[in-house]
Structure formats: structure tokens, C-alpha cells
Amino acid sequence: MAQIEASILSADFARLxxxxxxxxxxxxxxxxxxxxxxxxxxxxxxxxxVVRALRRxxxxxxDVHLMIVSPxxxxxxxxxxxxxxxxxxxxxxxxxxxxxxxxxxxxxxxGVSINPGTSLTVLEEVLELVDLVQIMTVNPGWGGxxxxxxxxxxxxxxxxxxxxxxxxxxxxxxGGIDQATAPLVVSAGASVLVAGSSIYNDRATVAQNVTALxxxxx
Ligand code: DX5
Numbered sequence: 001m002a003q004i005e006a007s008i009l010s011a012d013f014a015r016l017x018x019x020x021x022x023x024x025x026x027x028x029x030x031x032x033x034x035x036x037x038x039x040x041x042x043x044x045x046x047x048x049x050v051v052r053a054l055r056r057x058x059x060x061x062x063d064v065h066l067m068i069v070s071p072x073x074x075x076x077x078x079x080x081x082x083x084x085x086x087x088x089x090x091x092x093x094x095x096x097x098x099x100x101x102x103x104x105x106x107x108x109x110x111g112v113s114i115n116p117g118t119s120l121t122v123l124e125e126v127l128e129l130v131d132l133v134q135i136m137t138v139n140p141g142w143g144g145x146x147x148x149x150x151x152x153x154x155x156x157x158x159x160x161x162x163x164x165x166x167x168x169x170x171x172x173x174x175g176g177i178d179q180a181t182a183p184l185v186v187s188a189g190a191s192v193l194v195a196g197s198s199i200y201n202d203r204a205t206v207a208q209n210v211t212a213l214x215x216x217x218x
Contacts, residue, residue, distance in 0.1 A: 001215035002186050003029035004210055005063055005172070007196035008054075009045065010143040016050070016059045019200060026210035030061040030084070032174070037068035040092050041141035048074070048081035055082030065113065065174070065194075068092060069139050072099050079106040087111035087134050087172075090122045098207040100129040111172070115139060116120050116148050120158055127167055132192065133158060137185070139177030147176025152188045159189030179216035186217050193217060 005027045012021035023031055029030055033051060038044040051062060061084040068074065071088045072095075073175045078086055086103045093099045103110035112126060113134035123133060138145040162169050171194055172192035173185045182193055184190060 002182070002190070003170070003213070004199075004217075005030040005032045005192060005194045006199045006206070006210070006213055007032040007034055007065075007143065007174070007194050008200070009034040010196035010200040012200070017054065019206070020054050020058050022206040023210070024058045024177060024197065025059045026199075026207040028199075029192075030063045031058065032065050033092075034065050034081075034196075035068055035078075036141070037202055039071045040089065041067045043141055048077040051078055051081035051083055057066045062087065063087065063111070064132070066092070070094070072102060074104055075099070076106060079103075079108050080110040083108060085109035085111055085131065087113050087132070089113050089140075091113070091115055091118055093144045096122075097126055097129065100126055103125060104129065113172075113174070114152055120161060123158075124161075127162070127165060127169065130169065132170050132172055133162075134174055134194070136175050136189070137173050137177065137181075140175070145176055147178075147181045149181075149184070152184060155185060155188035156191050177213075179212055182213055182217040 006023035036045040063085045064083040065087045099105045100110045109131040111132040137151045171190045173190040174194035177193045177195040178198035
């Protein structure tokens with residue numbers, strides 16, 4: 001069964017706590033908090049204080065997606081704030097192996113993410129250091145962007161690589177995940193669906209959107 005992570009990037013920032021609670025009540029498997037620094041990606045979003053505030057409100061795992069340069073500067077702050085997993089971008093790390101080791105030393109899960117233009121080969125030496133690989137199916141920076149279907153082949157190749165190495169790591173996908181694209185990415189080998197605008201929108205409630213997304217993923 002695919003896991004659903006609600007990305008709060010598309011939530012109503014004036015009601016962030018309530019929107020996180022709505023996602024938890026909708027039985028999402030985790031909440032993904034998209035941290036942006038205005039350098040790795042153009043927008044600026046959340047810091048450790050928002051993680052700390054949400055940690056007080058919900059029990060569901062908090063998955064912090066660090067779209068920031070030199071994330072090693074902030075790992076302990078986000079861990080102390082209550083993150084259950086820190087996902088760093090390979091493109092943002094000068095010493096990716098050491099950054100992932102540092103996350104594990106904090107006693108929380110480590111994830112690595114790559115952008116659409118980045119090849120899987122950059123992950124070959126660190127797959128034993130992570131608990132999840134996240135494939136970006138949009139160029140990061142905003143919610144609501146169209147899904148890049150060219151990434152489906154990358155998901156398939158990653159699944160083959162992990163299976164060949166005997167690594168049962170989950171593959172997360174992030175960007176443009178909705179009822180139409182969810183079955184495509186699951187068939188390709190993804191098992192963690194990060195969704196923002198298909199969960200937080202004015203077309204239906206959070207609960208209705210999560211239910212529909214889960215159903216579409218099979
Ligand atoms: C990078 C962000 C977004 C977000 C999901 O831009 O990481 O991908 O989580 O946004 P949606 O689901 O609206 O594409």
C-alpha cells in the first residue's frame with residue numbers, strides 16, 4: 001500500500017496548525033515540511049520554529065525536506081525541533097556522505113533527494129546511508145507545478161538498482177502527485193507519495209483529497 005505524505009507547502013499558512021491536524025485526522029502517513037532558503041530554490045518558507053510548533057500539535061511523523069544549500073548547518077536544529085526524518089538534496093551538499101552520516105548520528109532517519117536533471121549515479125555511494133530516496137517529479141520551488149513524466153523511467157531504474165543491491169528502501173516522489181499521476185509512479189516503483197496541492201485545495205476537503213489519492217494509488 002502506498003504511503004501518503006501531505007506537503008504543507010500548499011496549506012493555508014494562516015492556519016498551518018489546523019491544516020496539519022486535518023492531515024493527521026485524514027490518516028496521512030507523514031507530513032512533509034518543505035524548507036526553502038531562497039538560494040537552492042527561489043522561495044523562502046519554514047524554519048525549525050515551525051517544526052517545533054507542529055510537533056506540539058500532531059503525532060504523525062514529520063518529514064523535513066531541506067531545499068537549502070549547505071544543510072549541514074541546520075541538521076541538529078531541525079532534529080531538536082522534532083523532525084523524524086531529514087531529507088537533503090544531493091545537489092546542495094559538498095560532502096553528501098558526511099551529511100547523511102550526521103543525520104543518522106542525530107538518531108533520526110536520513111533521506112536524499114535528487115532533482116529532475118540529476119542522474120541516479122550520484123546516489124550509488126550513499127544508498128546504504130539512507131532510509132529513503134526522494135525523486136523530484138518537478139523542479140523544486142513551488143507547489144502546483146505539472147508532473148514531469150520523464151521521471152517515471154528514473155523511478156523504474158532506481159527501483160531496479162535498489163532491488164539489485166538488495167536494498168528495500170522506499171522511493172518517495174514529490175511534485176505533481178495527484179489522482180492521475182499516483183498510479184503511474186506506483187507502477188514505476190514508488191511507495192511514498194508526497195502531495196501538496198492535490199491535498200490542500202478548494203475543490204474538496206483534506207480528508208476527501210487524501211482518500212481519493214490513496215484510492216487512486218491502489
Ligand atoms: C518542491 C516542493 C513541492 C511540494 C509538492 O516544489 O517539494 O514539490 O512538496 O507540491 P505539489 O504536490 O503541489 O506539486
